[in-house]
Amino acid sequence: MNGLSIPEQDVYRFVADATKAVYEEWNGIVAGNRAGIVEKFGSMEIFLRHCRIHASVTDAASINGFMLYVPCGKHSDKPLLIRSSGGNNLIYIASGGVADVLVYDSNEEDATTIRLDEAASLHMVRLQQGGQKSVSTHIKAWQASSSRMSVHCVTFGNVRNTLDATLAGKDAEHVVRGLTFTKEAEHAANHVDITHASPECSSNQLFRHILSGTSTGDFTGRIVVSANAQKTTAYQRSSNILLHPETKMNITPQLEIYADDVKCSHGATVGQLDAEAVFYLRSRGIGEAEARKILLQALAEELLKDIASPAVKQRILQHLQIMKYK
Amino acid sequence: MLSIRNLHTSVYGNKILKGVNLEVKAGEVHAIMGPNGAGKSTLAAVLTGRSGYEVTQGEVFFEGTDLLQFSPEERARKGVFLSFQYPVEIPGVSMANFMKIAVNEQRKYRNLPLLTASEFLKRMREKAELVGLESSLINRSVNEGFSGGEKKRNEIFQMAMLEPTLAILDETDSGLDIDALRIVANGVTMLKRPDSATIVITHYQRLLDYIVPDVVHVMADGCIIKSAGKELALELESKGYEWLVNS
Structure with a gap:
């Protein structure tokens, strides 16, 4: 997505490119697409057994998008930036695991099954165009x-x-x-x-x-x-x-x-938009379009204020500022 | 500086101003008094370009140009300031950000260099102190959760930040206790410059103990019916408006 650039050192990046095998591991946390996982483990079933994911959570055959696995007690030291390529995805966080995830750019259908075991945490931000x-x-x-x-x-x-x-x-x-x-x-x-x-x-x-x-x-x-x-x-x-x-x-x-x-x-x-607030801003010399933008920005920020990762939050807010409101 | 000639204004078809004439010169303080519904706040609204007020007749010149042709923001950039009777709460917009944008918009219009972040912060601190606004309020959202007195002080703080040529104070004294009134009034007095003017709209004489007017006008039923020196305010305080309105 244009305008959404986060410095490399602030995140782990994963692109679920459907045209090739992709597999990444950081500090025990695994992200891969189907081809990548099959290449690494031999089959999706073996991988799910390795993760001890109960068969009731997901049907291995259904995963054709990305898969994110956070083992027991593991947590990523940086947010994970996942570029989805659509399809059926799985996010599984085992007991006590923590993940901070930004998923973006899925220009098609996309279904994600999420399972959080005991005391697991997932903070997910989704950006869609x-x-x-x-x-x-x-x-x-x-x-x-x-x-x-x-x-x-x-x-x-x-x-x-x-x-x-x-x-x-x-x-x-x-x-x-x-x-x-x-x-x-x-x-x-x-x-x-x-x-x-x-x-x-x-x-x-x-x-x-x-x-x-x-x-x-x-x-x-x-x-x-x-x-x-x-x-x-x-x-x-x-x-x-x-x-x-x-x-x-x-x-x-x-x-x-x-x-x-x-x-x-x-x-x-x-x-x-509160007309009285628009007039108040204008009466101080702020142009009408700018006044409306300021008020919209405030309304937008109210929903984003408790995004867990400061780096992700910062980028989302910057992304909003460059959007053209009408 | 300001010249209002035979100004008629309607609000949703109701005639409110019925031929207001007023001349304000640089360096002067004018007080406009009068009973409720006389049209005082309507006059402030028309001068600052609030929508819904239709000028049906007359003209307003500010520093030689027709003021009414300009948008509210253009008027502000030309140096017109309104202290709101009811300041607006704007959740999610910080005072600091609001003032930074406003100050720099006005400076841009006047071809002045924009303030740097540190210049701006310094100015905010100085002006907050001048009007007795607690500096913690600057980091909050605009007027959100401010007490009545803090909101009025915040108006004068904004006036201090923007250094207008013409300041219109619409019932800035209402809802203030005597200490707050004194602080606000002293702020206004300190902000007076030889090239600026102030119009104080008020019901009560007490504000005029602190902001001493050069001229006092009485408005009733959409017209200015009497103009005189500051002693008129005292006379109004003791005799009320009746004797003027009915004469």
């Missing part, structure tokens, strides 16, 4: 007890994202932030489905579409709290900005709560 054809991603995450997952998804243009997360073990945490820009006649959809299947878990969703032109957006956020998931905390907010009168945003919050001792809330807003 939809073209004429919609970029479509599906993340299916399964989290064991005390695992932590955060997803920051920054998307531009025609994008269709689905995130399914199951908080399967006690005290698991899932945080998701979605920042979506659309212009002209583009359409972006975000669907989130979070299941609290164990007690004392927390989930927190915040999505913001910023729409210009005649673009449209869709947000569907479902939270299911199963009967045994007592002491659940689950929040959802969809807060959107329509920059032009012909833009349209559909929001569907769905809460299904079967436990009785829970804290859950949802909220949805659709609004415009």
